[in-house]
Every structure is written in structure tokens, then in C-alpha cells.
Amino acid sequence: MPMSLTNTQIDKLKREYATLMMDSMDYKSMEQFVFDTIYDNLEMAKEDELKEDIKDLCGDDVLIDLLNNL
Numbered sequence: 001m002p003m004s005l006t007n008t009q010i011d012k013l014k015r016e017y018a019t020l021m022m023d024s025m026d027y028k029s030m031e032q033f034v035f036d037t038i039y040d041n042l043e044m045a046k047e048d049e050l051k052e053d054i055k056d057l058c059g060d061d062v063l064i065d066l067l068n069n070l
Contacts (some may be wrong), residue, residue, distance in 0.1 A: 051063060054066065
């Protein structure tokens, strides 16, 4: 089955495979995957970047609440 794919075909294969993987997940697995992905994306964020992201997405009040819960 060796076959060279075009970039468009590779992209379509990735999308189809991602859909297949997603369809096979139960709710808990998907929830854990989403959490892990978000956390991994935040792992390299510096403190000021993280605070700014939280303020931009959720507002000052949420940032204050999160900081008070530390």
C-alpha cells in the first residue's frame, strides 16, 4: 500500500482520522483530552500572559476569584 499523498490528501486523511478518533471517544475521555490539551497549551505561558488571557476571556472578576482561590 505504499503511496505518496499530496498535501491536500494528507490534510484530508488527518481530518478523517481526527473525526474517527473523536467519534470513538466517550464523554469522559473527550473531557480529559480537552483539559489536557488546554493545560498543555498554557504550560509555557508566563504569569503576565496567563493573567492577561484570563482577563481577556473571562474578565477581571474571574481573574480575581481565581487568584483568591490559590
